[in-house]
Amino acid sequence: MKKPDRPSYVVRPRTAVLTRGYDPTLSVGSARPAVFRSSTYVFSSPEKAERAFLIALGKRQPTPEEDVELIYSRLSHPNAEILEDHLVALEPHAEAAAVFNSGMAAISTVFFTHVRPGQSFVITTPAYGGTHHLIDQLLVPMGLRAIEVPAGDTAAMRAAIASAEDLRLVFVETPANPTLRMSDIAAAVEAARARPEPPLVAVDNTFLGPRFQHPLLHGADLAVYSATKYLAGFSDMLGGVVMGRDPAVIDHLRGTRAILGNILQPDECWMLDGRLPTVELRMSRQGKNAARIVEALKDHPAIARFHYPSLFTDPEQIRIRDAQCTYPGALFAMELRGGKSAAFEVLRRLRIARNAVSLGGVESLACHPATTTHSEMSPEAQEAAGVTQSLVRVSVGVEDWRDLLRDLQEALDAVG
Numbered sequence: 001m002k003k004p005d006r007p008s009y010v011v012r013p014r015t016a017v018l019t020r021g022y023d024p025t026l027s028v029g030s031a032r033p034a035v036f037r038s039s040t041y042v043f044s045s046p047e048k049a050e051r052a053f054l055i056a057l058g059k060r061q062p063t064p065e066e067d068v069e070l071i072y073s074r075l076s077h078p079n080a081e082i083l084e085d086h087l088v089a090l091e092p093h094a095e096a097a098a099v100f101n102s103g104m105a106a107i108s109t110v111f112f113t114h115v116r117p118g119q120s121f122v123i124t125t126p127a128y129g130g131t132h133h134l135i136d137q138l139l140v141p142m143g144l145r146a147i148e149v150p151a152g153d154t155a156a157m158r159a160a161i162a163s164a165e166d167l168r169l170v171f172v173e174t175p176a177n178p179t180l181r182m183s184d185i186a187a188a189v190e191a192a193r194a195r196p197e198p199p200l201v202a203v204d205n206t207f208l209g210p211r212f213q214h215p216l217l218h219g220a221d222l223a224v225y226s227a228t229k230y231l232a233g234f235s236d237m238l239g240g241v242v243m244g245r246d247p248a249v250i251d252h253l254r255g256t257r258a259i260l261g262n263i264l265q266p267d268e269c270w271m272l273d274g275r276l277p278t279v280e281l282r283m284s285r286q287g288k289n290a291a292r293i294v295e296a297l298k299d300h301p302a303i304a305r306f307h308y309p310s311l312f313t314d315p316e317q318i319r320i321r322d323a324q325c326t327y328p329g330a331l332f333a334m335e336l337r338g339g340k341s342a343a344f345e346v347l348r349r350l351r352i353a354r355n356a357v358s359l360g361g362v363e364s365l366a367c368h369p370a371t372t373t374h375s376e377m378s379p380e381a382q383e384a385a386g387v388t389q390s391l392v393r394v395s396v397g398v399e400d401w402r403d404l405l406r407d408l409q410e411a412l413d414a415v416g
């Protein structure tokens with residue numbers, strides 16, 4: 001079969017996400033990728049097998065034109081390769097991507113690969129509850145040193161990065177789950193690069209990427225995603241992604257992935273790959289819906305405080321927002337005047353938005369982080385991070401915004 005012609009010019013991300021890498025001649029001409037469910041691959045010769053292992057173990061480098069044979073699906077497989085190629089198109093400055101079987105698998109692999117017992121990492125708080133759980137239950141007991149800095153406190157973050165001993169990783173979640181406080185990616189990168197041995201800077205970009213924020217543009221080394229959210233977009237699968245500017249760093253993560261066995265499986269890779277061309281469309285619609293709803297509800301008497309980027313009042317938060325985001329996104333959190341009971345009552349009364357954790361799907365979801373996603377944090381840590389009992393987090397979907405507004409308005413009116 002003749003290989004398809006490719007354009008001789010550089011195409012834009014929306015085009016590249018459909019055209020990069022994938023070669024129909026390797027899938028009996030199928031216009032869209034097929035699923036390769038094999039666990040193991042037949043070598044064309046023992047020499048090719050030996051060479052594939054030498055390269056997989058990092059003992060040899062492939063030549064630019066070399067066709068390295070696949071080995072075994074825990075290391076990599078065609079659907080992971082196709083997906084990783086397409087993902088790279090979505091993140092400016094990304095040169096390589098690695099896919100994992102959940103966002104937590106991606107995050108854990110970044111920590112396990114880059115920080116060893118006795119070494120330190122800096123993390124902004126609050127972060128997703130599962131990330132705190134990983135740190136408190138596994139990383140700190142294993143002897144890794146965690147240095148927490150409050151999200152949005154640029155001076156504290158710079159000072160922590162400058163003074164930490166044997167610092168290997170700066171992990172920034174921005175905007176932070178669930179308070180949407182933003183941290184300055186460029187400042188983290190600048191402080192990291194000022195050290196004699198610069199640590200990697202990784203950004204959990206789940207909330208605003210890949211549509212409204214691009215960490216690598218601001219100098220970060222890695223953009224980390226729970227692909228379960230906007231990338232997959234339908235609340236029907238788990239996935240995780242790390243994209244990076246240096247292919248060697250991504251290769252290192254793939255090496256850990258092969259040990260841990262947490263690669264995304266072929267069927268899920270195929271599903272996620274099919275969702276990528278519409279992520280921009282979905283996020284744009286979801287973001288517009290959220291902006292309209294927030295605007296209409298911002299003075300509702302039942303709400304004491306809104307957390308949404310376009311309503312920031314803190315000058316430092318406004319500065320960070322304007323420097324690194326192109327749109328406020330499709331998530332907001334509201335603090336209700338009536339505390340926990342009002343928050344629960346609103347969740348009970350919603351008829352369109354469902355009371356569920358997670359976010360980023362085409363359907364709207366709402367949850368009470370203090371008793372669910374962030375319930376493992378101590379009351380003091382919750383208080384310090386702003387994860388209050390009165391806080392309800394809403395992930396806006398693609399429904400008609402007027403119906404969603406009415407749903408939220410009626411629920412709020414009932415507690416107002």
Ligand SMILES: Cc1ncc(COP(=O)(O)O)c(C=O)c1O
Binds near residue numbers: 103105238
């Ligand atoms: C910001 C953020 N990062 C990471 C994760 C973890 O992703 P997963 O559930 O795919 O493991 C989540 C999940 O809610 C999240 O909100």
